[in-house]
Amino acid sequence: MKNSSDILKTDIHCHLEACFRHQTLIEIGDRVGLPVPADVDTFKRDYLVADQKENLAEMIAGFDRVRALWFDREAITRLTKEAVEDAAAQNVRLIELRYSPDFIQNGRNISFEAIHGAILDGINSANADIAVGLIGIIRRTLPLAEAQKVADFITANADSFVGIDLADQELDYPGREFAQLFRKAKARGLGLTIHAGEISVEESRINVRDAIEQMAADRIGHGLHIINDPDLIQLVIDNDITLELCPTSNLLTGSIPAIEDHPFRKLMDAGVKTTINTDDPSLFAIDWNSEYALAKDSLGLTPADIDQCIENAKAASFVNGETITKAWSA
Numbered sequence: 001m002k003n004s005s006d007i008l009k010t011d012i013h014c015h016l017e018a019c020f021r022h023q024t025l026i027e028i029g030d031r032v033g034l035p036v037p038a039d040v041d042t043f044k045r046d047y048l049v050a051d052q053k054e055n056l057a058e059m060i061a062g063f064d065r066v067r068a069l070w071f072d073r074e075a076i077t078r079l080t081k082e083a084v085e086d087a088a089a090q091n092v093r094l095i096e097l098r099y100s101p102d103f104i105q106n107g108r109n110i111s112f113e114a115i116h117g118a119i120l121d122g123i124n125s126a127n128a129d130i131a132v133g134l135i136g137i138i139r140r141t142l143p144l145a146e147a148q149k150v151a152d153f154i155t156a157n158a159d160s161f162v163g164i165d166l167a168d169q170e171l172d173y174p175g176r177e178f179a180q181l182f183r184k185a186k187a188r189g190l191g192l193t194i195h196a197g198e199i200s201v202e203e204s205r206i207n208v209r210d211a212i213e214q215m216a217a218d219r220i221g222h223g224l225h226i227i228n229d230p231d232l233i234q235l236v237i238d239n240d241i242t243l244e245l246c247p248t249s250n251l252l253t254g255s256i257p258a259i260e261d262h263p264f265r266k267l268m269d270a271g272v273k274t275t276i277n278t279d280d281p282s283l284f285a286i287d288w289n290s291e292y293a294l295a296k297d298s299l300g301l302t303p304a305d306i307d308q309c310i311e312n313a314k315a316a317s318f319v320n321g322e323t324i325t326k327a328w329s330a
């Protein structure tokens with residue numbers, strides 16, 4: 001049986017802002033007021049989400065702490081280049097990185113154009129055989145007018161983004177009101193993925209239904225909690241929706257009580273198209289090899305199941321098929 005490090009892997013749900021080398025944090029952290037941890041334990045306690053959190057909000061707070069690293073063009077380019085090279089070094093051949101322009105901007109005097117340009121520089125300067133796609137994120141907590149600005153930016157740059165996403169706290173922030181922004185983006189050729197169904201409550205399942213019926217999503221970020229709703233499972237299958245499952249993330253955000261409770265296998269058995277993804281690798285102290293190993297060891301996926309997930313990701317990717325094929329044969 002192949003070791004997870006030898007498998008040519010995919011990741012179509014990975015937040016760029018949650019990719020950072022520990023060494024890079026040590027090197028540039030003090031320039032932006034992030035205390036440099038004295039030892040590994042302090043680093044884990046202060047910067048990583050390595051223990052199960054009560055809810056998604058706590059995890060998002062962890063995200064906020066590392067945002068300061070993305071402070072200027074040079075840092076953004078470096079962090080992006082390292083993220084791409086780290087994925088490629090673990091035999092990831094297709095990665096879709098997503099980021100939120102206004103989250104990185106954080107009210108500072110750096111334009112969306114400068115941020116995006118620095119990210120593209122990072123991707124282009126990476127020395128790696130890997131197909132990379134960029135997804136722009138709209139945060140559902142933004143007022144509609146702000147979300148509109150971000151959506152306009154992503155749509156205007158449809159030649160360098162492959163898709164658009166709706167992310168952040170899904171409770172109390174239904175996606176419906178953003179439907180029109182997403183329709184416009186889709187008309188410009190961008191793929192649509194929506195974070196929904198991440199939490200085990202009815203509102204979260206409604207978000208999945210809305211994403212499909214009102215926003216014409218191509219993929220759902222997480223979506224695991226459709227598992228107890230046969231009608232919703234059918235809707236996902238009928239609309240050929242691929243789920244971007246992120247098992248460690250679901251455990252650490254408290255979406256599932258224990259890894260054994262992850263419905264990954266059940267969703268596959270029900271006929272849902274599933275994929276294996278990291279979500280926030282550095283923040284969770286995981287990587288691609290460890291997440292694929294977890295799929296085999298803790299979720300009960302066979303080598304054939306894992307192959308199927310990789311094929312699902314390639315088929316559902318917003319990156320064009322030719323680029324993916326080229327990366328695969330490199």
Ligand SMILES: [Zn+2]
Binds near residue numbers: 013015167221279
């Ligand atoms: Zn996510």
